[in-house]
Amino acid sequence: MHLRIDDIAKAWNGHTVLSGVSFQAGASDFVCLLGPSGCGKTTLLRILAGLTAPDAGRVRLGDLDITALPPRDRHIGLVFQSYSLFPDMTVAANVGYPMRLRKHSAPAIASRVTDLLERIGMGALASRYPDELSGGQQQRVALARALAGDPRMLLLDEPLSALDPALRMQLRGEIRTLQRSLGIPTLMVTHDQDEALAMADTIVCMNAGRVEQVGTPRALYERPLTRFVAGFIGQANLLSTARVRDMLPAFLDRRPPGAEQGFELCVRPEDIAVTADPAGDGVVEDILFQGARALANVTWRGQRLRAELPGRSSLGAGEAVTVDASRGTWVTT
Amino acid sequence: MGHYMRMRGDRLTPLLIAVPLLALLAFFVQPMLTVLWRSVTDAHGSLTWSNYARLLDDPGLPRSALRSVVIGVATTVAAVGTGLCLAMALHRSRLRGKRVLRAALLLPMLAPSLVLGLGLVCLLGRNGLVHRLTGWPTDIYGFWGLLIVNTLYGLPQVVIIVSAALERTPARHYDAAASMGAGPWRQFLDITLPRVRFALLAAAFLVFTETLTDFGSAVVVGGSYRVLAMEIYGEVVGQLDFAMGATLGVVLLAPALLSVCLGRMAHRRQDAGDARPGLAMVPERHVIRDTALGFVSLFATTAIVAVVGSVAYVSVVKLWPYDRAFTLANYAHGMPDGYGPVTTSLAMSLLAATAGVILAFALAAGLRRVHPRLARPLQVVASLPAAVPGMVLGLGYALTFNKAPLSGWLYGSLAIVAACSLYHYHAQAFLTMQTGMRRVPSTLEDTVRVSGGDSRHVLRDAVLPIAAPAAVATFFYLFMRSLVTLSGVIFLVTPDLGLASVSVMRLDENGFLAQAAAYAMCVVLAGALALGAMRLILHAIKDRRHVA
Numbered sequence: 003m004h005l006r007i008d009d010i011a012k013a014w015n016g017h018t019v020l021s022g023v024s025f026q027a028g029a030s031d032f033v034c035l036l037g038p039s040g041c042g043k044t045t046l047l048r049i050l051a052g053l054t055a056p057d058a059g060r061v062r063l064g065d066l067d068i069t070a071l072p073p074r075d076r077h078i079g080l081v082f083q084s085y086s087l088f089p090d091m092t093v094a095a096n097v098g099y100p101m102r103l104r105k106h107s108a109p110a111i112a113s114r115v116t117d118l119l120e121r122i123g124m125g126a127l128a129s130r131y132p133d134e135l136s137g138g139q140q141q142r143v144a145l146a147r148a149l150a151g152d153p154r155m156l157l158l159d160e161p162l163s164a165l166d167p168a169l170r171m172q173l174r175g176e177i178r179t180l181q182r183s184l185g186i187p188t189l190m191v192t193h194d195q196d197e198a199l200a201m202a203d204t205i206v207c208m209n210a211g212r213v214e215q216v217g218t219p220r221a222l223y224e225r226p227l228t229r230f231v232a233g234f235i236g237q238a239n240l241l242s243t244a245r246v247r248d249m250l251p252a253f254l255d256r257r258p259p260g261a262e263q264g265f266e267l268c269v270r271p272e273d274i275a276v277t278a279d280p281a282g283d284g285v286v287e288d289i290l291f292q293g294a295r296a297l298a299n300v301t302w303r304g305q306r307l308r309a310e311l312p313g314r315s316s317l318g319a320g321e322a323v324t325v326d327a328s329r330g331t332w333v334t335t
Numbered sequence: 336m337g338h339y340m341r342m343r344g345d346r347l348t349p350l351l352i353a354v355p356l357l358a359l360l361a362f363f364v365q366p367m368l369t370v371l372w373r374s375v376t377d378a379h380g381s382l383t384w385s386n387y388a389r390l391l392d393d394p395g396l397p398r399s400a401l402r403s404v405v406i407g408v409a410t411t412v413a414a415v416g417t418g419l420c421l422a423m424a425l426h427r428s429r430l431r432g433k434r435v436l437r438a439a440l441l442l443p444m445l446a447p448s449l450v451l452g453l454g455l456v457c458l459l460g461r462n463g464l465v466h467r468l469t470g471w472p473t474d475i476y477g478f479w480g481l482l483i484v485n486t487l488y489g490l491p492q493v494v495i496i497v498s499a500a501l502e503r504t505p506a507r508h509y510d511a512a513a514s515m516g517a518g519p520w521r522q523f524l525d526i527t528l529p530r531v532r533f534a535l536l537a538a539a540f541l542v543f544t545e546t547l548t549d550f551g552s553a554v555v556v557g558g559s560y561r562v563l564a565m566e567i568y569g570e571v572v573g574q575l576d577f578a579m580g581a582t583l584g585v586v587l588l589a590p591a592l593l594s595v596c597l598g599r600m601a602h603r604r605q606d607a608g609d610a611r612p613g614l615a616m617v618p619e620r621h622v623i624r625d626t627a628l629g630f631v632s633l634f635a636t637t638a639i640v641a642v643v644g645s646v647a648y649v650s651v652v653k654l655w656p657y658d659r660a661f662t663l664a665n666y667a668h669g670m671p672d673g674y675g676p677v678t679t680s681l682a683m684s685l686l687a688a689t690a691g692v693i694l695a696f697a698l699a700a701g702l703r704r705v706h707p708r709l710a711r712p713l714q715v716v717a718s719l720p721a722a723v724p725g726m727v728l729g730l731g732y733a734l735t736f737n738k739a740p741l742s743g744w745l746y747g748s749l750a751i752v753a754a755c756s757l758y759h760y761h762a763q764a765f766l767t768m769q770t771g772m773r774r775v776p777s778t779l780e781d782t783v784r785v786s787g788g789d790s791r792h793v794l795r796d797a798v799l800p801i802a803a804p805a806a807v808a809t810f811f812y813l814f815m816r817s818l819v820t821l822s823g824v825i826f827l828v829t830p831d832l833g834l835a836s837v838s839v840m841r842l843d844e845n846g847f848l849a850q851a852a853a854y855a856m857c858v859v860l861a862g863a864l865a866l867g868a869m870r871l872i873l874h875a876i877k878d879r880r881h882v883a
Contacts, residue, residue: 053781073784080785086778090800090880100786131881151786
């Protein structure tokens with residue numbers, strides 16, 4: 003079912019949280035709402051769930067306008083960062099909860115619960131209570147519960163943020179596999195750019211209540227449109243037009259027309275080539291070794307640049323280097 | 336952003352607010368306004384300040400007011416000082432036998448000031464145990480008696496408040512101080528004291544308010560040292576001067592209100608502590624500190640046990656103080672009205688606790704769902720009873736319900752006594768309920784809504800299970816308080832409707848100490864059983880329902 007969000011606005015006590023938010027998601031798209039905390043992404047999710055009413059705008063799911071529909075009539079699956087399982091219900095009772103509220107028959111609930119628990123690999127733990135489970139297990143149960151009511155849309159609010167890194171990686175894959183098999187639009191709120199890049203079909207990058215850019219992960223990384231997106235997703239060296247004229251004049255050709263301050267050049271660290279050269283006019287300030295790669299801070303013609311090197315690079319701090327950039331994108335400031 | 340969320344078509348929330356609010360208006364606001372109105376009108380119902388002018392004509396009244404303040408301040412100093420030492424002994428010492436101290440501190444919570452007063456009279460009165468055993472001329476009535484009883488009564492509450500502040504101060508603060516070379520005394524001055532100062536202040540205002548408004552100790556050990564509470568009692572019961580009683584009540588209300596407000600402010604200023612408190616402080620051996628704290632603990636434990644023990648002892652002797660042969664006759668047939676008053680007290684307490692927990696639950700649940708602009712004033716009204724002396728509320732009931740509509744049905748009924756007791760202790764009950772409800776994650780409520788539930792399901796599946804321990808605590812708090820209450824109900828009992836606490840007071844007034852002691856022990860025992868039941872139920876909830 004196709005999700006379409008038009009011009010959503012919301013203010014709390016005169017403070018604007020969302021304004022002019024619009025985007026669409028296909029029937030089985032995995033969309034990540036990515037942005038810093040306070041950018042309004044969770045409020046948007048709550049509006050989609052029907053837990054918060056928007057001041058303006060429309061939400062359409064398939065052919066239906068659900069803007070004014072109460073949450074219980076939306077048939078949505080929702081997963082929170084904090085698991086939010088019922089502490090006094092077993093795993094099976096938690097998963098079956100939406101079906102019980104909707105008055106499904108006991109055998110239908112039992113078979114659906116068994117099926118879902120098998121799919122998330124928790125079949126053996128059906129009679130446990132949430133306080134007897136690990137964080138990862140609790141989040142799997144919450145996911146199964148969200149799917150139990152045959153939702154038309156799945157909403158995930160930072161579902162992996164409370165878990166440790168190894169488990170987070172594993173669950174990324176599990177959620178993605180599960181979602182693909184369901185074929186319903188899925189929105190995940192996250193502030194973690196790696197998570198968004200790894201999981202999303204489409205990233206909606208938000209800042210201060212507005213949508214900055216919508217696109218595939220690669221599009222957002224390789225062709226950011228704004229300075230915010232360039233800085234928020236991945237690392238970026240941002241150079242003013244004056245600096246570019248001085249240092250990398252070749253990029254001036256592709257600069258969109260506009261005021262001197264209106265655009266900056268974004269160069270990713272991996273697109274900066276650093277070569278040891280006693281006669282070079284760049285200097286390596288320091289090197290951060292990270293295993294497969296290393297990040298070097300280089301000062302070149304008065305500008306500090308961050309460059310990515312192979313981890314086994316023999317460059318050291320204080321060495322003279324020549325610097326060049328192979329790729330760059332102009333972004334609005 | 337507020338987490339309250341008014342759902343479309345939600346008819347439950349208005350009901351949750353309206354029922355407890357109407358009850359508050361009828362059974363708290365109305366009687367209080369009656370008292371205020373009565374204090375500024377004359378016999379014909381026209382406005383006048385003459386009642387207040389009459390106060391100053393009687394030289395005894397300003398003196399009583401001064402005495403109330405003096406005893407309040409003295410008790411506050413004694414209880415807060417001792418309470419701090421006991422809390423330190425429990426949390427910052429290597430003393431053994433902390434369980435004994437904890438158990439002893441439970442006793443004043445089961446035995447009201449009336450029973451503690453009775454115990455003190457049995458121990459140090461003119462014919463007390465000490466006089467009988469040693470021949471010393473003991474006479475504890477007056478200032479010192481009041482000071483001892485009120486201090487013992489206030490101690491557990493001070494210890495609870497200060498202990499909570501100490502528990503919020505984890506070991507790493509002390510480790511950091513020690514790493515910089517601070518010794519134990521420096522650590523106490525620079526870490527412990529600053530972290531507990533607002534707790535001390537809140538406890539001080541609590542003890543001051545309670546002492547100022549306490550009636551049980553005043554009537555039993557006050558003697559000729561008459562405080563304001565006794566004057567009110569004298570005006571109403573002795574002279575049937577209700578206008579004067581109401582006027583004195585307003586005079587007593589003012590400092591109590593101020594004290595409660597200051598206490599609330601202190602409480603709010605308290606350091607909320609760390610979100611993740613970390614490891615608890617494990618004190619190292621320190622001979623001087625442990626000896627000093629041990630001495631204070633021993634002294635306090637002995638005093639509490641001796642006073643309550645005296646009541647128990649006196650209740651099982653043949654004819655106090657002349658024939659001290661052991662007998663259970665006082666329990667079997669010595670009680671003048673049999674077990675009637677005890678049964679009535681139990682029934683009244685059950686009614687107050689049941690109605691109270693339902694109303695407090697509804698109000699706390701309702702307030703979560705409305706706009707703060709509406710919630711805040713309701714919150715204040717619900718917490719206001721903390722500032723009202725039981726006696727003033729009781730007087731308001733007597734003035735309001737003896738001629739209100741339905742009075743023939745209400746006045747002198749169990750229901751009206753239960754209502755008075757419930758609203759006397761409403762503030763703490765409501766606060767306990769509300770604190771418990773804050774533990775319900777708003778995301779759990781959202782989950783119910785998204786899963787297809789409405790407000791009823793939110794209450795049933797998200798709020799009720801997690802707030803259940805708080806509801807149990809609220810129920811038993813109201814039950815135990817109602818069981819021992821005296822000041823609120825003293826004007827409401829009738830010959831047909833005797834309460835155990837009132838029987839204790841009347842028997843003591845007439846010199847039947849042993850019988851009074853037997854009634855007192857029944858009350859203490861019932862309270863102890865209730866406390867035990869509460870702990871069992873809370874344990875069962877944690878064990879079976881996985882909610883703590």
